[in-house]
Amino acid sequence: MASIDANPPSGTRDFLPEEVARREHAFATIRASFAAHGFAPLDTPAFERLEVLTGKYGEEGDQLIFKILRRGDHEASGDADLALRYDLTVPLARVAARYGSQLPTPFKRYQIAPVWRADRPGKGRYREFFQCDVDTIGSDSLVADASTLAAVTDTLRALGLDGFRVQLNSRKALRGLVEAYGVDVAQESEALTALDKLDKIGLDGVAAELTERELPAAAIAALTADLSGDDPAGAIRERLAGSQTGTAGLAEVDRVLELVGDDQPVAYAPVLARGLSYYTGPVFEVVHDGLDATIAAGGRYDGLIGMFQSQDVPATGGSLGMERILLLLEQAAAAADERRAGPQVLVTIMDDETAADAVTVAARLRASGLTTELYTGGGRLKLAKQLKYADRRGVRVAVIRGADERDAATVTLKELASGEQRTVALDDLEREAAALLDR
Amino acid sequence: MASIDANPPSGTRDFLPEEVARREHAFATIRASFAAHGFAPLDTPAFERLEVLTGKYGEEGDQLIFKILRRGDHEASGDADLALRYDLTVPLARVAARYGSQLPTPFKRYQIAPVWRADRPGKGRYREFFQCDVDTIGSDSLVADASTLAAVTDTLRALGLDGFRVQLNSRKALRGLVEAYGVDVAQESEALTALDKLDKIGLDGVAAELTERELPAAAIAALTADLSGDDPAGAIRERLAGSQTGTAGLAEVDRVLELVGDDQPVAYAPVLARGLSYYTGPVFEVVHDGLDATIAAGGRYDGLIGMFQSQDVPATGGSLGMERILLLLEQAAAAADERRAGPQVLVTIMDDETAADAVTVAARLRASGLTTELYTGGGRLKLAKQLKYADRRGVRVAVIRGADERDAATVTLKELASGEQRTVALDDLEREAAALLDR
Numbered sequence: 001m002a003s004i005d006a007n008p009p010s011g012t013r014d015f016l017p018e019e020v021a022r023r024e025h026a027f028a029t030i031r032a033s034f035a036a037h038g039f040a041p042l043d044t045p046a047f048e049r050l051e052v053l054t055g056k057y058g059e060e061g062d063q064l065i066f067k068i069l070r071r072g073d074h075e076a077s078g079d080a081d082l083a084l085r086y087d088l089t090v091p092l093a094r095v096a097a098r099y100g101s102q103l104p105t106p107f108k109r110y111q112i113a114p115v116w117r118a119d120r121p122g123k124g125r126y127r128e129f130f131q132c133d134v135d136t137i138g139s140d141s142l143v144a145d146a147s148t149l150a151a152v153t154d155t156l157r158a159l160g161l162d163g164f165r166v167q168l169n170s171r172k173a174l175r176g177l178v179e180a181y182g183v184d185v186a187q188e189s190e191a192l193t194a195l196d197k198l199d200k201i202g203l204d205g206v207a208a209e210l211t212e213r214e215l216p217a218a219a220i221a222a223l224t225a226d227l228s229g230d231d232p233a234g235a236i237r238e239r240l241a242g243s244q245t246g247t248a249g250l251a252e253v254d255r256v257l258e259l260v261g262d263d264q265p266v267a268y269a270p271v272l273a274r275g276l277s278y279y280t281g282p283v284f285e286v287v288h289d290g291l292d293a294t295i296a297a298g299g300r301y302d303g304l305i306g307m308f309q310s311q312d313v314p315a316t317g318g319s320l321g322m323e324r325i326l327l328l329l330e331q332a333a334a335a336a337d338e339r340r341a342g343p344q345v346l347v348t349i350m351d352d353e354t355a356a357d358a359v360t361v362a363a364r365l366r367a368s369g370l371t372t373e374l375y376t377g378g379g380r381l382k383l384a385k386q387l388k389y390a391d392r393r394g395v396r397v398a399v400i401r402g403a404d405e406r407d408a409a410t411v412t413l414k415e416l417a418s419g420e421q422r423t424v425a426l427d428d429l430e431r432e433a434a435a436l437l438d439r
Numbered sequence: 440m441a442s443i444d445a446n447p448p449s450g451t452r453d454f455l456p457e458e459v460a461r462r463e464h465a466f467a468t469i470r471a472s473f474a475a476h477g478f479a480p481l482d483t484p485a486f487e488r489l490e491v492l493t494g495k496y497g498e499e500g501d502q503l504i505f506k507i508l509r510r511g512d513h514e515a516s517g518d519a520d521l522a523l524r525y526d527l528t529v530p531l532a533r534v535a536a537r538y539g540s541q542l543p544t545p546f547k548r549y550q551i552a553p554v555w556r557a558d559r560p561g562k563g564r565y566r567e568f569f570q571c572d573v574d575t576i577g578s579d580s581l582v583a584d585a586s587t588l589a590a591v592t593d594t595l596r597a598l599g600l601d602g603f604r605v606q607l608n609s610r611k612a613l614r615g616l617v618e619a620y621g622v623d624v625a626q627e628s629e630a631l632t633a634l635d636k637l638d639k640i641g642l643d644g645v646a647a648e649l650t651e652r653e654l655p656a657a658a659i660a661a662l663t664a665d666l667s668g669d670d671p672a673g674a675i676r677e678r679l680a681g682s683q684t685g686t687a688g689l690a691e692v693d694r695v696l697e698l699v700g701d702d703q704p705v706a707y708a709p710v711l712a713r714g715l716s717y718y719t720g721p722v723f724e725v726v727h728d729g730l731d732a733t734i735a736a737g738g739r740y741d742g743l744i745g746m747f748q749s750q751d752v753p754a755t756g757g758s759l760g761m762e763r764i765l766l767l768l769e770q771a772a773a774a775a776d777e778r779r780a781g782p783q784v785l786v787t788i789m790d791d792e793t794a795a796d797a798v799t800v801a802a803r804l805r806a807s808g809l810t811t812e813l814y815t816g817g818g819r820l821k822l823a824k825q826l827k828y829a830d831r832r833g834v835r836v837a838v839i840r841g842a843d844e845r846d847a848a849t850v851t852l853k854e855l856a857s858g859e860q861r862t863v864a865l866d867d868l869e870r871e872a873a874a875l876l877d878r
Binding site: 003004005006007008009012013014015016017019020021023024040041042043044045046047048049051052066067068069071079080082084094095097098099102103109114116118128306307308309310 | 442443444445447448451453454455456458460463479481483485486488491505507508510521523533536537541542548553567746747748749
């Protein structure tokens with residue numbers, strides 16, 4: 001029998017024990033932080049009936065839904081009636097509709113669970129990945145939106161992350177903007193899809209795409225002028241002041257900014273749209289400067305639950321991009337490990353006479369970028385004792401310079417693992433030490 | 440727009456916060472117990488390539504695999520190339536083949552995760568359910584099999600379960616048995632499938648199914664005679680002594696029994712087969728007497744990893760049936776809650792003179808099955824104070840019997856919630872109290 005390919009499916013991963021431990025640790029931190037903000041855990045099935053998912057994510061999202069073959073008589077037909085969940089928000093909306101009266105109002109829940117998207121796998125892009133969502137159902141107050149931002153940013157900090165900023169906008173403000181530029185409401189969705197790519201393709205790219213999508217040339221020119229000025233946000237604010245929807249949207253943004261307070265790194269982002277089609281109010285993205293990528297995002301979606309029942313229920317929330325966050329944490333941990341690691345080089349001291357020389361040698365090595373310790377033990381200066389100490393500290397190269405080496409303007413380098421040693425010109429100290437460490 | 444059905448898909452469940460908390464608590468207990476036995480966590484994708492899963496679970500199992508529609512150009516064809524995992528063992532075998540050299544030998548792992556089966560949903564039978572698996576890869580020693588049993592039973596106890604027993608057999612012994620009854624090796628699998636149903640359909644049912652499957656009448660008669668005697672295990676042991684495979688299988692069983700020791704509730708179960716086709720050595724089932732159902736099971740599967748690579752790797756493990764275990768825990772918690780709950784009735788004491796009467800009244804109520812407390816506070820016997828105490832204790836009915844009631848052979852019952860009270864004949868005490876509590 002031919003053996004079967006033992007790799008996990010394309011775009012998915014196996015997690016061996018150490019990695020599971022690291023991921024679980026992060027998940028536990030998130031659970032504790034969300035719970036501290038008053039959110040309670042919810043679990044939903046991995047798959048949903050197909051009709052629950054379709055039509056919620058916009059055209060591109062719908063195409064990425066993994067469909068499950070209908071069982072029984074229909075299997076041969078290739079029909080699907082179930083599908084793997086694409087996010088945690090639509091299942092939550094279904095739960096809110098199904099159990100509404102059993103749930104407290106507002107219902108504040110978190111969920112940490114995998115989702116599946118039939119995306120083309122790539123660096124940091126998987127077909128199975130975890131989302132960590134936090135949502136508030138049943139409140140139309142902007143306090144709920146501001147609380148989502150606080151929960152998300154506090155959780156990121158609890159994970160040990162910093163160096164992020166929050167970009168905030170409102171779908172209402174965007175609608176007002178489209179109006180203010182004189183774009184027909186029928187083209188709104190096309191305009192926003194292009195605008196949302198500003199970070200990726202730049203202003204020229206957006207302008208080109210808007211032209212391609214046949215938006216009015218005057219609107220494109222006005223937009224380009226506004227965004228290429230000194231104060232794009234100010235320019236857009238002025239535009240919005242001329243539209244009723246724009247004014248309302250801007251008020252929404254300003255109220256959330258006021259509620260989150262000055263301590264949070266939140267700023268108005270006038271063309272942020274967020275891809276998903278179900279957003280209706282404030283939307284936000286948390287961008288990490290180190291990764292130059294979105295690590296969390298969310299917004300208000302007052303119309304989604306109404307798709308499952310006759311009555312609309314206001315809702316707002318956010319989602320952490322776990323895979324990117326775990327990558328950042330890994331990078332931070334690696335950097336910390338490096339800082340915590342012992343010295344690469346120990347400079348020994350042969351006698352009191354050459355001690356000052358040793359200080360100079362250590363300083364030269366340190367200046368060249370090598371972590372270098374000078375032996376500082378007391379008692380008799382036995383070399384064997386110093387080498388033993390070096391070994392215990394995890395040092396890889398010991399530098400020895402007694403009176404002989406000093407007189408000859410040389411230095412002896414000893415690789416501890418192999419015991420090999422060589423005497424080189426003092427001038428070549430840094431180069432030779434680095435070469436030994438590079439082996 | 441017509442609203443969408445908000446129920447979870449058939450055979451799946453939503454877990455609201457309290458239920459998530461209860462499940463997570465059990466999972467945490469299991470993780471800690473498995474870790475204490477030296478097992479490390481592993482995570483694998485929810486879906487696998489279809490070829491990884493098919494042909495591993497026997498005919499019936501294969502039919503229950505949920506297949507995922509192939510994406511892209513092939514979507515319209517109705518082809519499937521992925522499938523949701525059916526258990527955690529086959530993905531582990533794939534991982535063992537893929538990462539073999541990176542893993543310690545033996546590799547001891549646990550995994551707590553959902554699996555999916557397209558079974559007909561029923562009471563306690565779901566299409567999405569959690570399994571908790573513990574396995575040892577790379578050891579052919581029966582110490583590994585005995586250790587699995589110890590880890591499984593210790594974990595069940597850590598969860599607070601008792602009243603279970605372990606049934607142990609060996610696939611080798613079963614093969615020997617089929618041989619000893621003179622059944623052709625070609626019919627072995629059919630014979631075992633029927634035998635495995637003994638618990639469910641009884642001996643007559645098994646005999647009928649064996650006849651239907653056209654096994655030799657002499658073999659069926661011999662089996663029936665062996666199993667309907669006073670000591671079926673003894674009779675089967677005698678049969679096995681006549682076959683080389685049987686003797687080897689029996690030695691395997693006896694060695695595991697010896698290794699687990701006398702403290703564990705493990706016994707030889709001569710016709711236990713376990714449905715899954717991949718087992719090769721010892722197999723076991725943990726049966727709970729209260730539920731009359733299997734709550735854990737497992738066995739040795741030395742051939743499975745060899746399906747993913749050129750070389751066989753011995754492996755053995757077990758799986759907890761989480762849904763049934765959670766049900767048992769829930770029942771136990773409910774029973775404990777009832778015991779912990781406060782009394783239903785408080786018998787008050789009006790004065791020292793009638794105190795002895797009150798003792799008698801309380802005893803009568805208690806004898807009738809009502810949880811009844813007699814007021815035992817000191818100080819002055821004010822009724823108001825006693826009623827306040829009753830209310831704080833969660834009591835629903837107070838019984839009042841002073842000198843007036845005593846002289847009239849009556850008793851007064853007061854419903855605390857409504858404040859209503861009625862004086863009834865002492866003879867009707869129990870009936871009237873029960874009627875008030877039943878309201």
